[in-house]
Amino acid sequence: MESRNIRLAVIPGDGIGTEVVAEGLKVLDAVGTKIEPTHYDLGAARYHRTGETLPDSVLHELRGYDAILLGAVGDPSVPPGVLERDLLLRLRFEFDHYVNLRPVKLFPGVRTPLADTPPEKIDMIVVREGTEGLYAGTGGAMRRGTPHEIATQESLNTAHGVERVVRYAFEKAQSRPRKKLTLVHKTNVLTFAGDLWQRTVNRVAADYPEIAVDYSHIDAASMFFVTQPERFDVVVTDNLFGDIITDLGAAIAGGIGLAASGNINPDGAAPSMFEPVHGSAPDIAGQGKADPTATILSVAMLLDHLGLSAEAARVEQAVADDIAARVAGSAPRGTQQIGDDITARVSG
């Protein structure tokens, strides 16, 4: 990596976002890289203070960073969607984060609701499309507030948008030992979008003869995530299916407190953004109960993305060791304690 400091924008956000990001930064500091964090106070408090979600000037500034670390946004005091759409999704869209990378990996020692599942049976990565689909924001409401209201919400799928994420997923499958890719969709009902996704996968597959290609409808895939998670290696899917199935993935791999993600701009034209899969968890915010591990694993993804693979591996190993040391039945540790314990392992 170049000798200048790496510039990291940090958006702790709302609720437990601020708590878990503090621990992620501790670990980042301990790993000893030349990373300079700059904090941005975007989220509910700023919205209430100034009415702003993501001012254009801030968006412009953020574009100049090497990467972004985000906690979570969303708060019950703000109308649904305001922070989620105008802040989080706007960042993903403006920075063209067309790959939303979400590993689903069971660490040894983690308790999963799938009793007796050995860790090697849950090791997949979901490549979720991040800029299109039902998240595009198109649609509308007619006769709103009347008994005759009609609300539509359209799924936007472009040949360009689908092909680039599918190609990324094939590359990812190529780099993994099992070399398997599963398209997850609902081609039996969403016939227009599904047809584009399926044809794209079929066409791109011709360039990757070593990859075993499979298909599963989203409903069946949800069942197989629980009953036969070993079916999956790389999963490629659209924005909404990917959102839903990765919370399920988190659940089978030990819980939402462990699930990391990266919103990637593979071309490097804008900073990629790393964040836990979970949200701001208003039900436990301010209580020091949130597990910061998902954020710490997102920090590992961030380091890897920046080319600091040895540092990333150290963080991931520290997490694996911390998880292995979690003793069933012992009192749960708080957010800061888990952060301190993982930091100590990284430092030591």
Ligand SMILES: NC(=O)c1ccc[n+]([C@@H]2O[C@H](COP(=O)([O-])OP(=O)(O)OC[C@H]3O[C@@H](n4cnc5c(N)ncnc54)[C@H](O)[C@@H]3O)[C@@H](O)[C@H]2O)c1
């Ligand atoms: N990336 C994001 O910023 C993001 C992601 C998801 C949800 N949200 C927003 O967060 C708010 C709350 O959403 P939600 O309740 O549906 O989802 P959530 O992920 O915040 O919480 C779901 C459940 O998981 C628990 N949980 C979440 N993270 C945890 C952690 N690190 N450790 C322990 N338990 C944890 C919560 O206590 C809650 O019971 C909403 O405003 C939503 O829009 C934001």
Ligand SMILES: CC(C)[C@H](C(=O)O)[C@@H](O)C(=O)O
């Ligand atoms: C908060 C929301 C917009 C977001 C999404 O749907 O992508 C979240 O659920 C996630 O998984 O990152």
Ligand SMILES: [Mg+2]
């Ligand atoms: Mg989600």
